[in-house]
Amino acid sequence: MAQILAPSMQCQMGSAKISIKAGPVTAKMWNSLVLNHRLSGRNSFKSASKFRAFSVKAASDNGVVNRLEDLLKLDLTPITDKIIAEYIWIGGSGTDLRSKSRTISRPVESALGLPKWNYDGSSTGQAPGEDSEVILYPQAIFKDPFRGGNNILVICDAYTPAGEPLPTNKRYRAAQIFSEKKVIDEVPWYGIEQEYTLLQPNVKWPLGWPVGGYPGPQGPYYCGTGADKAFGRDISDAHYKACLYAGINISGTNGEVMPGQWEYQVGPSVGIDAGDHVWCSRYLLERITEMAGVVLSLDPKPIEGDWNGAGCHTNFSTKSMRDEGGYAVIKKAIRNLSLRHKEHIGAYGEGNERRLTGKHETASIDTFSWGVANRGCSIRVGRETEKQGKGYLEDRRPASNMDPYVVTSLLAETAILFEPTLEVESLAAKKLQ
Template identity: 80%
Template sequence: MAQILAPTSQWQMKVTKSSATASPMTAKMWGSLVLKQNKKGPTRSSTKFRVLATKSEGYTINRLEGLLNLDLTPFTDKIIAEYIWIGGSGIDVRSKSRTFSKPVEDPSELPKWNYDGSSTGQAPGEDSEVILYPQAIFKDPFRGGNNILVICDAYTPQGEPIPTNKRARAAEIFKNKKVIDEVPWYGIEQEYTLLQTDVKWPLGWPVGGYPGPQGPYYCGAGADKSFGRDISDAHYKACLYAGINISGTNGEVMPGQWEYQVGPSVGIEAGDHIWASRYILERITEQAGVVLTLDPKPIEGDWNGAGCHTNYSTKSMREDGGFEVIKKAILNLSLRHGEHISAYGEGNERRLTGKHETASINTFSWGVANRGCSIRVGRETEKQGKGYLEDRRPASNMDPYIVTSLLAETTLLWEPTLEAEALAAQKLSLNV
């Protein structure tokens, strides 16, 4: 854990006290030790007392960790379900737990639940009840066993989606037959930044100062280049355990910044998996005593921002002749650039400056293998004449339900006028 500069005492205890070969001290052993001390007579120095206090503290932590790691399956069929939803900011995740009498395999087996929306900024105090609808289930990597994480969306008691429920609208789009027939695939690259707890400054950075310039940190290794790898690796494994379709991870360009990829995922599943992965990352950083931020430009100046690049393809794009379908999709995207930008994350204007591998927020562009464009097409896609496109505009704090459904809507359901299409085609041909 060398790269974690300011872990909590609890995290340090877990690292130093736990061992595959060590066994926790039982009450009987502890009592025997105390009796032996008593037989020797009263303690005459504070040193012995301090040793006993240290052991007692470590014993308490071991007991707590033992309870947290209890496997309930041999003793009861009951499980714990963690209901997870998106809070009032549209980016914060909230959760609470309840017990069920037996293991659950499908969201339809779970009841609706409610929470106090006035405490999350999602309902007034005089009518504060918000209803949770279970939508997707993942294995719980923190509690293990048959325990589960449940991704929910939120509704009024009358059954109307609340304003921060973007999943409901996305589900409508993904249920459209045209969209279903095209089997939309998504691969989402979630970037994030780790901050030191008390100072809210990136992990690995001198407090109040700056590290060396960008260059050696991207996919780097070493104590002077990689900060937070244990968190990234723990998150990677926890997501695999949970059943999230995580496909990779890497250190990013700015020190203290990381990325993981989820996909390929089909339709609404992409949003469910990203939100579940974000919740797991929040829990891991909580345990590590490190702060997670999805701010698209956490440090101003000559430092890369944090995006959530979204790779996208349809069945027609993946088949022979798909490159022409991709170009038609790009044309449609150019005509709705403003609508997409307005929905692609808070504070994205601080990131999309035309520098640091971004296009200007005010200009739409596309290119092959060009990371400075709004839409990038890979060399292999150009060579094969089919494949996918990468939308590089979404910010790290974007809502994946909005971005994925908007891409499907713009490229599969929305039809521009012939005049607008011709004008856009002319502009795009000049950009390439």
């Protein structure tokens, strides 16, 4: 792990006691402790597992943590049919995730088998104090990698008691678009590349960076290997496995260009599933970084200057694009996207203007462009798609903090449902030539 958070405690090695103040204990600090212990001639730890236990045990009761871990790992399946459902929803900022747990009498196969629930919307910025009740509608379920067994994670959207979707409920409108017959017939596929940055707690500076300073320039970090290049790999790997366990359609992961930054890919997913899977994957990442004592950032430009930002590139295709002759359909979709560039930019994430500067593998936020194999364009088409005459396009404009319900449904709406006049379409085609 990148670091271990330990409370104020006494760790005992042989007859020597070491006091550790509250706060993050880095791997380097622990290595120093072990080295000093060995130099003193005392016996070292017999196993890595015992060393790990010493790093979190309090001197007052060395068995407390073990007993707590035993309880957390309890398998309830042989004892009761009851399960724990973690209801997850999006808070008032549109990017913050909230959750709470409830007991369900028996395992369920679908969200339809779960009851609606409510929460205090005045505490999430979604309702006034005098009328604070907000209703959660279960929409999708995933296996819970933290509790295991038949326990589940439940992706919900939020409504007023009268049944009206909250303004922050972007899933509602997305579900309407994905329910359109023309959209259903086109079977829209999405592959979403979620970039994120890991920050050191308290100082909110990227993981692996010297506090108040900078690492070497970009170059060796992208897909890099080594203690001086890859910061936070354990978090990325833990998240990868947690997603697979949960049933999220994660397809890969890699270290990114800026040190301390990572990416994972979700898809191909069809329609509304893409948004559900990305939001659940973000929840898992929040929980894992919480356990590791590291701060997760989806800021599109976490560090100003000559550093890459963080995006959420969205790969998109329809049945017509994937069939023979699909390249012409892709070009028409690109023309439609050019006509609605401002609308898409306005919906593609907060702070995106700090990222889309025309530098660091981005296009200018003010100008729409497309190209084959060009990562400096708004829309990139792959070489293989051009060669085969069919395939997909990549929208490189969405920021890392974008709402996947908004981006996926807007792409479907623009590419499939939007019908510009012939005059406007002809003008757009000339501009893009």
